[in-house]
Amino acid sequence: MTRPYRSVLYIPAANQRAMEKAQTLPTDAIIFDLEDAVAPDAKIAARDGLAAALGNDYGQGAKIVRINGMGSEWGKGDALACAQAWSGKADAVLIPKVDSAADLDAVAALIPDLPLWAMMETPLGMLNAAEIAAHPRLLGMVMGTNDLAKELNSRFRADRLPMQAGLGLCLLAAKAYGKVIVDGVFNAFKDEEGLRAECEQGRDMGFDGKTLIHPAQLAIANQVFAPTEADVDLARRQIDAFEAATAEGKGVAVVDGKIVENLHVETARKTLDRAQAIAAMGQ
Numbered sequence: 001m002t003r004p005y006r007s008v009l010y011i012p013a014a015n016q017r018a019m020e021k022a023q024t025l026p027t028d029a030i031i032f033d034l035e036d037a038v039a040p041d042a043k044i045a046a047r048d049g050l051a052a053a054l055g056n057d058y059g060q061g062a063k064i065v066r067i068n069g070m071g072s073e074w075g076k077g078d079a080l081a082c083a084q085a086w087s088g089k090a091d092a093v094l095i096p097k098v099d100s101a102a103d104l105d106a107v108a109a110l111i112p113d114l115p116l117w118a119m120m121e122t123p124l125g126m127l128n129a130a131e132i133a134a135h136p137r138l139l140g141m142v143m144g145t146n147d148l149a150k151e152l153n154s155r156f157r158a159d160r161l162p163m164q165a166g167l168g169l170c171l172l173a174a175k176a177y178g179k180v181i182v183d184g185v186f187n188a189f190k191d192e193e194g195l196r197a198e199c200e201q202g203r204d205m206g207f208d209g210k211t212l213i214h215p216a217q218l219a220i221a222n223q224v225f226a227p228t229e230a231d232v233d234l235a236r237r238q239i240d241a242f243e244a245a246t247a248e249g250k251g252v253a254v255v256d257g258k259i260v261e262n263l264h265v266e267t268a269r270k271t272l273d274r275a276q277a278i279a280a281m282g283q
């Protein structure tokens, strides 16, 4: 069963109240952020405090730590803390501003056993998305659409047209190598309609879920990135119809006026697997 990543909530690692609150939140994964959400003066204290915070019970949510970049004064210390103080407590490490597979190698050498995630948020990262996705230690990719917009000097548009090339390259790379890929954040955390539209767009494109910055965004992401009851019902009927057709020596079935072939059955099985994994989260 594949673990769901419908909702992936960033929490500034310096914000004790938010980390406490996260223990009660229905999020599929948490990113404990040591990078952009933590001011330079607070970086060391946030790193030191994480060992205790990571030991808390966050239910079944995956615990991912976003470290500072290896080019910064904190990156190496964060990576060493991942390997030592947080060993057995964190589920994965997220590396910001990954430009190439070599950036992953540098962290992998310091942290021998944790799965890696890559922030995809630089133009070079987009162009090297395939080699990044192919890295054997990589589990997933997270779109960093704020940094990407900054690098592109693009303007915000509800349809995210300026982002499409980058989003598409990363999606293709993640899918080609069977990695998880989670969409970028929606900054206007009080705008539910805007969030829902962006989640729907991300789901349509094939993202596994969305990164979030506020608990108020969880319900929408959890809903949009989960199969609906109608999806599950259709998947079951497609599988049944195809099995019946196969038993009669046919390679094609018809459900609701549409053809069902082997490839549709694979998608249907994934839908059921996803629904089962979400049910197992108990949310």
Ligand SMILES: CC(C)(COP(=O)(O)OP(=O)(O)OC[C@H]1O[C@@H](n2cnc3c(N)ncnc32)[C@H](O)[C@@H]1OP(=O)(O)O)[C@@H](O)C(=O)NCCC(=O)NCCSC(=O)C[C@H](O)C(=O)O
Pocket: 009, 010, 011, 012, 017, 018, 019, 021, 022, 033, 036, 037, 119, 121, 143, 144, 145, 146, 147, 148, 184, 185, 189, 213, 214, 215
């Ligand atoms: C955006 C915020 C600064 C707003 O915080 P606040 O004013 O405290 O919000 P509320 O008063 O509405 O909060 C209500 C309660 O919810 C808790 N809370 C708030 N945010 C979180 C959170 N992220 N996780 C868990 N809990 C949270 C508050 O503590 C309140 O609890 P209670 O006391 O019980 O009422 C704030 O939401 C925030 O800091 N968000 C995270 C920002 C962040 O992490 N940014 C960095 C990641 S985004 C990024 O870098 C993307 C990428 O790299 C890119 O390039 O795109």
Ligand SMILES: [Mg+2]
Pocket: 036, 119, 121, 144, 146, 147
């Ligand atoms: Mg960023």
